Structure formats: C-alpha cells, structure tokens
Amino acid sequence: MAKARLIVIAMVGGLLLNGCNRNSNSAAGAANKVRIGYVGLTCEAPIFTAVEKGFFKEEGLDVALVKCDWKNYKDVLALGGxxxxxxxxxxxxxxxxxGLDVKFTGGIHRGxxxxxxxxxxxxxxxxxxRGKRIGVPGMGTPPFIFAxxxxxxxxxxxxxxxxWLVFPAGELGLAIDKGEVDAIADSEPIGSMLVVQGKVRNIADQAADLPYSDEYCCAVLVNGKFLARNPKASAAATRALLKAAKWVETNPAAAAKLSVEGKYLASTTDQNxxxxxxxxxxxxxxxxxxxxxxxxxxxKTAGMLSPSTDVAGLADRAFxxxxxxxxxxxxxxxxExxxxxxxxxxxxxxxxxxFDPADRFCGLCLLPVIQ
Incomplete structure (x- = not known):
C-alpha cells in the first residue's frame, strides 16, 4: 500500500480552521496540489482507494488527506480547509x-x-x-432527511x-422491540439486518423504490473558490474518485480490507x-x-428548504x-x-x-464510528 500520505488532523473551532488555513498556504503554490477531506466512514472507500491505488498520482496530483470532525465538515470545506x-x-x-460555495461534480454511490x-x-x-412516532439516529442526519x-x-x-425520537443508530431496533417508536429511519446495513431478523418491514427503501432507486446518495464536492482557480485539478481529482468508485464496486472486499489496513477508519475487515x-x-x-x-x-416540499427557493436554479448552482x-x-x-x-x-x-445492529461497526453514511 502507498503509505506516503499526509494526514492533517483538523481541530474544532478556530484551531480547526487555522490549522486548515496553514495547510492551505503551503498547498497553494502548485496547481497540482489538492487537499482531500474525509471523516472516516465506510462509504469513503473511494477516497482511500484513490490514494492507495495511485489514482490521484495517475492524474498528476499531489494529494494530502485532511481528517475532519463530522460536525465541522461543511464549514471546513466552505472556508478552504x-x-x-x-x-x-x-x-x-x-x-x-x-450560500455555501461548493459544487457537486459527479456521483459516487447510490442510496x-x-x-x-x-x-x-x-x-x-x-x-x-401520519401521527406516528419515528425513531432516527439524529435530527439532520441523512435518514432523518430521507424520511x-x-x-x-x-x-x-x-x-x-x-x-421524532432520537436513539443511537445501533439501538433503533431495540426501540422498535420495546414499542418506543412505531417506525424508524436508518441506513444500511442496519436496515437489512432488522428485516432479516423479522423486526421490521420496509415502508420506503432508497435502494429499491422509485423515484429513489437510481438516486445518488454521495457525490464528489469541490470548494467553489478552488474550482474557479484550479479547474484542471478539480477535474483530475473528480476523475480519480470516480475511477476509485468503479474499483470499489468491482472489488468491495479488497476495498474494505484496504480501508481498514490503512487505518482510515475504526472497523474490522469483516465488518467493513x-x-x-x-x-x-x-x-x-x-x-x-x-x-x-x-x-x-x-x-422543499418537506419544508427543509425555503418556500421561495427556485429548485432548478439551486440545482444548477450546486452542480x-x-x-x-x-x-x-x-x-x-x-x-482491474x-x-x-x-x-x-x-x-x-x-x-x-x-452481526448485531448494536455492534459499533462503521455505519456507512449514517454516522462516523465513535471510539
């Protein structure tokens, strides 16, 4: 595996942003230098794969990885961390x-x-x-937004x-068992495990139900100012990540092992x-x-965007x-x-x-594993 990589640990608050800015100054001198942000999630396998398999290098990029805290992730990208x-x-x-100045540039995986x-x-x-109690892993989390x-x-x-009632992701099935909720919103693989265990039935499945089944859950994102200054590097980084996504689809077990052995996330190879x-x-x-x-x-229909928002305009601005x-x-x-x-x-x-849904494996796009 390619171990020559720079991992910048982004701290919270001002220290987080200052640290990222210092790295920004050091990276700004060359058009081929790109900082890739990550949290440490299973679904970030294409990021880790693109580093370890040399896809960024194939595109002529000198990449540094920036590990960020989930709660600051959006702000750090917007501020150029x-x-x-x-x-x-x-x-x-x-x-x-x-007004966040970031752009989507390509879809990585479906929901x-x-x-x-x-x-x-x-x-x-x-x-x-209607009128029921729904358990979620957190307000504002992807399962909550999807519901x-x-x-x-x-x-x-x-x-x-x-x-809405909030429970730890691994305890949503227990909340169902105890009758504390009527329904839950969750992420894979928890959802499939609860179905197999006979605890729940699917009401809406992003992977199977129209119009969601072909919808991309995760996409490549580029800081808007960086894109304006470095369109070629932005395109190259996007290509490397999309190629890595294709590699992960072809080699899921190898990608899982690569992510764990590279210590990009806290999990076991089997769990990942x-x-x-x-x-x-x-x-x-x-x-x-x-x-x-x-x-x-x-x-917008669900009231999560402003009633005055022009959806077509927002989508065009965002991509x-x-x-x-x-x-x-x-x-x-x-x-390969x-x-x-x-x-x-x-x-x-x-x-x-x-596996038990309460195990502390990495929950895909649900939440990062907390040690």
Whole structure:
C-alpha cells in the first residue's frame, strides 16, 4: 500500500480552521496540489482507494488527506480547509441554498437509506405514518432527511404530523422491540439486518423504490473558490474518485480490507466488507445531477428548504460539469478485478447471522464510528 500520505488532523473551532488555513498556504503554490477531506466512514472507500491505488498520482496530483470532525465538515470545506471530498447530497443542499460555495461534480454511490415500520404494527404505507412516532439516529442526519422527503412527497407535514425520537443508530431496533417508536429511519446495513431478523418491514427503501432507486446518495464536492482557480485539478481529482468508485464496486472486499489496513477508519475487515457490500458504487455524472434536482425538490416540499427557493436554479448552482468528466468517459473506463476481492452472497448471509445492529461497526453514511 502507498503509505506516503499526509494526514492533517483538523481541530474544532478556530484551531480547526487555522490549522486548515496553514495547510492551505503551503498547498497553494502548485496547481497540482489538492487537499482531500474525509471523516472516516465506510462509504469513503473511494477516497482511500484513490490514494492507495495511485489514482490521484495517475492524474498528476499531489494529494494530502485532511481528517475532519463530522460536525465541522461543511464549514471546513466552505472556508478552504480542504479542497475536494465526496459526501452526502442531502447533507449539503441546505447550506448551498444558504450560500455555501461548493459544487457537486459527479456521483459516487447510490442510496442506502430506509424508512421501516414495526412488524407488530399495522403500518404498511407511508400514508400510515401520519401521527406516528419515528425513531432516527439524529435530527439532520441523512435518514432523518430521507424520511422527511418521503413524508412530504406523500402529503404529510413532518414538522407537525410526526413525533421524532432520537436513539443511537445501533439501538433503533431495540426501540422498535420495546414499542418506543412505531417506525424508524436508518441506513444500511442496519436496515437489512432488522428485516432479516423479522423486526421490521420496509415502508420506503432508497435502494429499491422509485423515484429513489437510481438516486445518488454521495457525490464528489469541490470548494467553489478552488474550482474557479484550479479547474484542471478539480477535474483530475473528480476523475480519480470516480475511477476509485468503479474499483470499489468491482472489488468491495479488497476495498474494505484496504480501508481498514490503512487505518482510515475504526472497523474490522469483516465488518467493513459487510457494510460496503450494501452499497452500489456505480459512478455517474448525469445521475448525480439528477439526484441533486430530485433531492432539492423533495426537501422543499418537506419544508427543509425555503418556500421561495427556485429548485432548478439551486440545482444548477450546486452542480459543475468539468472537462474530461463525463458518462461517456466512465463507460469506457476499465478497472482491474482483484483475485479474492469480491463478496459472495453466501458470505453475506453468514455475516447476517454474526452481526448485531448494536455492534459499533462503521455505519456507512449514517454516522462516523465513535471510539
């Protein structure tokens, strides 16, 4: 593995921003220097893969990794603490609406979110959720935003007709068991595990239900000022990440092992492989652009964006098409298939029997693992 990498630990508050600014000054001298932000999540496998497999170097980039705290992630990108990342579309749309200068440039993977109801309940459709209690891993988290979108699209006011209750991600199934909630919003692989255990039924599944099944959950993001100054480097970084996403889809077990052995996140190889196996890394440019439009429209309907927001204008402002970054290029792109780097259906079934939703594995795009 390529170990020659720089990891800048971003601190909270002023120290965080000052530290990133000092790194910014040192990186600003060359157009090929790019700082890539990350939190330490399973779904960030393409970032780690692009470093370890040399995809950034293939694009002529000199990359430094900037490890940031989740709660400061958006602000650090906006203030120039790092230049490029990939992250949740829904997580950034409200800040972009409010003036955050960042751009989406390509889709990394499709969605992994679900709204699920207790098998003991009579809830069988979204409309049955009106007036119910829904458990979420946090207000403002991706599962919460997805549930709001689904409710709003079905004529339910999430702020007035739902009681929201917050539980640790691994305890959502327990909340269902104890009758503390009627339904939950969660992320993979927790959602699949609870279905297999017979605790819940799916009410809305981002991976299977239209119009969400083809929607990109995570996309490449570039700081707007960096993009304006360095369009070629921005395009090169985007290509490296999209190629890495394709590599992860082809070699999920190898990508999971690479992420753990490189100490990019706190997990075991088996746990990380199990989590990655529930995501579809099918990179797309047009798919990401469509996802931005759909998410913005439904977030507005759900009251999560301003009633006066021009959805089409917001989507156009939020997305940048870059030279050499296209679906045609992606379709022609070939990546290696590593021996033993894939995941078999039988292996996944065995893991369902082993893992408990309360285990402290990395929860994909849900929340970072807390040691």
């Amino acid at each position: 790092y230049d490029v990342t990939h992250h949740l579309v829904m997580y950034f749309l409200k800040p972009i609406e409010q 992994c979110l679900r709204v699920q109801a207790s098998m003991k309940s009579n809830i069988r459709s979204v409309k049955d959720l 709001n979108r689904v409710l709003g699209a079905n004529g339910i006011d999430p702020s007035k007709e739902i009681t 492989t199990f989590a990655i196996s529930h995501l579809r890394y099918i990179p797309s440019v047009s798919g990401a652009q469509t996802a931005v439009k759909l998410a913005a429209a439904e977030m 940048a098409r870059l030279e050499g970054v296209s679906d045609e290029w992606l379709n022609s792109l070939q990546v 298939k590593v021996a033993g780097g894939q995941v078999t259906p039988n292996w996944i079934k065995r893991q369902y029997a082993r």
